[in-house]
Amino acid sequence: MFSVVLIAALVTCVAGDALPGFLLPGKCAAPDLQDRFDLRRYSGRWYWTHIIENEYLPMETCVHSQYDYSYTDNGFKVRTAGFNSAKEYLRLEGQIYPTKEFPAAHMLLDFPTVFAAPYQVLETDYESYSCIYSCIDTNGFKSEFGFVFSRSPTSDGSAEAKCAAVFAKNGIDFSRFQRVSHNADCIYKA
Template sequence: MSAVVLLLLLPPLVSAQTYHWGPCQTPRVQPGFDLQKYLGRWYEIEKLPASFERGKCIEANYAIRKDGTIRVLNSQFYKDKVRVAEGTAVIPDLREPSKLGVSFSYFTPYSPYWILTTDYNQLAVVYSCTDILRLFHVDYAWILGRSRFLPPDTVMFAKKLLISEGVDLFRMKATDQMGCKDD
């Protein structure tokens, strides 16, 4: 029965995400991560495919809420309008502050949101992986910038880092940031 369910789940995953056989990778994360410096607006420069991100002008804004959780406000321009999704991020283990969990619904568990590296001022490289019964996993990876465009050598540095951590970038593509309106 579970094999049938797995086969039914695969087609949507294949078209909209990056999946691989076996369990998730465990890449190294940013040592000494400082959440306060990370807060604010980040623009998506490149990413592995994600079914929830199909538009252009994609950005994320992070802020601390009064209850101590992190407000995640993602926006994108898709089908002629700006679409916004608000989520919550937490740091499950304060000993590893660069390993956040993010959820966009009260009904879904927190997904990994690991900051592999950031200089806080220009670049952040983020990785997430969802393990499905340890049979296969779905990878997500983002190269983020504090501006809509990063120098090519900075993007190449980020890609080399992801590759060195075992992340397959075959399906990674640039996010369209042309003609976007800034607040």
Template sequence: MVVAIAALALFVGATQATIHKVGHISQGLCPNITEKQDFDPVPYLGRWFELERYEMIFEYGMDCVNALYSDLGEGYVEVHNTARLKDGTPTDIVGKAHVIAPGVLSVEFPGHIPAEYHVLDTDYENFSSVYNCLQEGIYRVEFAWVLSRTMTLEDGIYSRAQQAFVDNSIDLTIFQTTYQGDDCPYV
């Protein structure tokens, strides 16, 4: 994946649409972030709806994105992501995750290199602010999500979710809203 990111970084002069398909690529260093130090995976289990994200290749054109986390035992969690493709077709992928440091999970899907999932903040009942950044030379590739237990968030709770990114010097202006609605094919 690092090789692919390095190759893609060479094309920073390419169209903005291409860049957003990969993840948010920009010059600069990944921020020094602070994860939720008392993160507990047990109350994190259950369904999360994606409300906002940085656009990235593996979610390009998707809406109705949500994840269901279930206990697999022995410290592992099943990650079942579902979404709707641009053509209306439902899609899903199942992987697993485990905590590797406070607020940091290693997430692995079949056929993919494991990735880190940094929980910056969560109250477990309403929101979760999640981030990852990969450094390749002078370029960084960022991934970020605002997740919710419901299809919407009250303003005060949404502000708290955003504050986790602000506190970690992560750009809020890059977020794109993910459509969630009654017509979504939730599993």
């Protein structure tokens, strides 16, 4: 389905001489993934500290996710919430789960209002940071997203520093990442 959307976007852009913001020329990186990824340890609340701009994510500030591991589904039921630019509190619910074709650290993101996409855990210590990469390429263009998660909304910067190094090692430009604001007005009830 994403390929159809991507091709439609390319056709539209060629006619209008502009690419949508989520498309870049090139191929996706082939990053190293977390070795022996443990789904159960990954469960719990994650606060988003940095992202590559994502037109499909309506939240901009106070973004956080609750990952509830499901043994029967061998994956997570995920609730993500935060405020949009109009200061409205929004919530998305979906699933993230491994597939038979890839190792556990290479999962599939499946939310009703978002196209299915890869969810690759490049590195995590489960306790303080997680570095996530999602990219699909076709016909010489890529749709590339990245995320830095922390177990604390007031990260001391260790998640940023660790993930910046991980992304750089894997050929992913960390300068494209933007900080996600967390302040006293945040509500964390995803």
